Amino acid sequence: MKKVFRLLMAAILVVAGLLTTNISFAAENPEQAIQEYTKAIESNPKDADSYINRGNAYSSLGQHDKALADYDKGIELAPNIPESYYNRGNTYVNLKQYERAIQDYDKAIELNPNFSQAYGNRGYTYMQLDQFERSIQDFDKALSINQNDFLAYFNRGTAYANLQQLEPAIQDFSKAIELEPNFAGTYQVRGLCYQALGDNEKAQADFAKAKELGYKE
8 A cells, every 4th residue: 555655646646847937938838938048148157047947947858967957056146046046956856865854845945945846745755755744744744834735634534544644644635625626647546545444435435436536547
């Protein structure tokens, strides 16, 4: 059961939390964005935003080494922007460099103590290191800032499930379903929790709903 939870958890990390300018441009048109930001950098080599946004575009293409180089430069030029550390942290997560990711999320939170997404993704990263109690603390904080954070509920439920605390896991998965009723994975993991508790009727209902929404093993 733990393997299934971990696979689902890995599938939905928000790595596109591009909280800088021109978000849709970098994410939706990354090749064009790279060209435009490269021109901007050639015109002004000290334009930190252009480096960060080009890094976002490289990240969208999965070119994480290039993204890191741009984030590093952008942070060098403008070291007090929390979103820059957040985005670099997400890239480190993609590279499975979890300790470095945590350091960047720490810095983002230091610069903006109300940065709910940074708490959420740091909590996710702690889960990758099997530090589930610490991850729950971060999800608690994220939810104290944003009570409608679907991912924080889903991931906190996943952390509880990995600790075999199935009742609070079910509560979190149910809240996640309330917020995002069409995400198949939440029904699947809630069904696994019900199954582990011996409630096969509810488990089968959740498995059926997950399949209806397109969940595949």
